[in-house]
Amino acid sequence: MLEKAIIVGGGIAGLATARVLSDHFDSVLLLDADVMPPVADLRTGVPQGSHIHVLLPGGMEILSRLFPTLEEQLDAHGGLSAGPSEWYGLTSHGKTYRLSRFQPTPLERPAGAPSNRVQSRALLEHCIRAQVEALPNVECRYETRVTGPLLEDGAVTGVCIAPDDLELNADLVIDASGRVSQTLAWLDALGLARPREEAIHCDFAYCSATFQPRTPEAFTDVGFLISSARKGPYTKRAGSLARMENGEWLVTLAGRLGDHPPKDIEGFHAHVDTLHDPKITDLLKEAVLVRAPRQYLFPKSLRRRYDQLTAFPEGLLPIGDAVCHINPGYSQGMSLALRQVEALEQALVQRKSQKASLQKIWKDFLPAAHEQTRAPWVFAALQDFTKEGTTGDFPDEEHAITQIKRLSRRADKGDDEAAALVDGLFDMQFSLSTLDEKDTAAQT
Numbered sequence: 001m002l003e004k005a006i007i008v009g010g011g012i013a014g015l016a017t018a019r020v021l022s023d024h025f026d027s028v029l030l031l032d033a034d035v036m037p038p039v040a041d042l043r044t045g046v047p048q049g050s051h052i053h054v055l056l057p058g059g060m061e062i063l064s065r066l067f068p069t070l071e072e073q074l075d076a077h078g079g080l081s082a083g084p085s086e087w088y089g090l091t092s093h094g095k096t097y098r099l100s101r102f103q104p105t106p107l108e109r110p111a112g113a114p115s116n117r118v119q120s121r122a123l124l125e126h127c128i129r130a131q132v133e134a135l136p137n138v139e140c141r142y143e144t145r146v147t148g149p150l151l152e153d154g155a156v157t158g159v160c161i162a163p164d165d166l167e168l169n170a171d172l173v174i175d176a177s178g179r180v181s182q183t184l185a186w187l188d189a190l191g192l193a194r195p196r197e198e199a200i201h202c203d204f205a206y207c208s209a210t211f212q213p214r215t216p217e218a219f220t221d222v223g224f225l226i227s228s229a230r231k232g233p234y235t236k237r238a239g240s241l242a243r244m245e246n247g248e249w250l251v252t253l254a255g256r257l258g259d260h261p262p263k264d265i266e267g268f269h270a271h272v273d274t275l276h277d278p279k280i281t282d283l284l285k286e287a288v289l290v291r292a293p294r295q296y297l298f299p300k301s302l303r304r305r306y307d308q309l310t311a312f313p314e315g316l317l318p319i320g321d322a323v324c325h326i327n328p329g330y331s332q333g334m335s336l337a338l339r340q341v342e343a344l345e346q347a348l349v350q351r352k353s354q355k356a357s358l359q360k361i362w363k364d365f366l367p368a369a370h371e372q373t374r375a376p377w378v379f380a381a382l383q384d385f386t387k388e389g390t391t392g393d394f395p396d397e398e399h400a401i402t403q404i405k406r407l408s409r410r411a412d413k414g415d416d417e418a419a420a421l422v423d424g425l426f427d428m429q430f431s432l433s434t435l436d437e438k439d440t441a442a443q444t
């Protein structure tokens, strides 16, 4: 066993990482700057928490493996698992259950297809956190801000924390601090090059409010998305409604490229009324506002190419949103973070089986973490760049894009094998290189 690991940040990536590291280190210390609520509730360190957080099947599969009783716990708290016909999109052309292809055709998801999990972000995190806090060799310390690295001979050997102004040593520091990650500043402090950054300027904004239905039986599915209108003045707007664990309805509005949903409740309702399908408008006639609209601005998707660096400090690995955050409209962020955690687990297991130290583990992990970003980045880019005004780095993934388009065309013609490949990729059950292997195997 290795001695001590420190994780900076107790969001989805940090919590899942703590579980993985608990198998490989004598002691794991998870630090988070936030005040952690004793019950499932919003917190300031995760401002996106008031907006819809759908967990894709690929993310849930990883969580279920790491925390075998988690799904049971979510169920017990009222979290919902969306069956094949309970979570859908309403497009200008009608209803679709296959969100992966963004096709305006009302394709059914096959019976037995894996489910999306729908619950508040706060509940999901609360249930995972309770399990991490119960691990005997993991200590979670909250209201503790990491202010900088401890550096020695070009390596990261620990962190400095506030408010105690202490120095804490570790064999490995994981930066799971999300979009406010300090890894770039730490590279600067060591005189090392920063990674190249890729960006897609989608200028996206979310605005979410919760409502108590007067007649809950008016909506008994799990949730739905209303996609952008194809024509007319409101092609940049979309919306969703989802049932939450406490019976409230979470309505999340989205708008892009300057057409952001407003925060005042009158403007919020006016935005709802301009969506091409009146389903949310109709449902809200029989519902009472519980939590006023909150806005989240997401100017760009950002991917840091740590995988391309030729020099990186020993003792440090960034993970989750710290590496890559993608337009949240496609519900991929948490699953992406979890797939990176799985990549870290594989790198550690490999070292263990070879009885090797952690020396240069970044050379294994950073490319593996990047591999997990490829599919969600391509999906988001293919969608975002259909909107006039989106700028930035279109992915250099000609082969994958051709492959996804070819498989999607076959799926639209009723080829179930092709459909399963596209759905599995979108649901984040496997990566792009695995798609390639499966596709090649299917063709031979």
Ligand SMILES: Cc1cc2nc3c(=O)[nH]c(=O)nc-3n(C[C@H](O)[C@H](O)[C@H](O)COP(=O)(O)OP(=O)(O)OC[C@H]3O[C@@H](n4cnc5c(N)ncnc54)[C@H](O)[C@@H]3O)c2cc1C
Pocket: 008, 009, 010, 011, 012, 013, 014, 031, 032, 033, 034, 044, 045, 046, 048, 051, 052, 053, 054, 055, 056, 144, 145, 146, 147, 176, 177, 178, 179, 180, 206, 296, 298, 319, 320, 321, 322, 325, 328, 330, 331, 332, 333, 334, 335, 336, 337
């Ligand atoms: C509006 C919106 C909606 C989204 N919807 C979805 C969705 O439907 N499905 C989905 O899968 N994903 C969704 N996402 C993406 C998802 O929220 C992120 O991808 C995911 O939370 C990333 O996890 P993380 O652990 O890397 O970072 P975070 O969850 O952001 O956690 C970072 C943690 O680090 C802590 N921290 C930061 N700095 C320090 C410091 N210096 N010291 C100590 N602690 C620190 C913070 O307090 C926080 O707890 C959405 C994102 C947004 C913005």
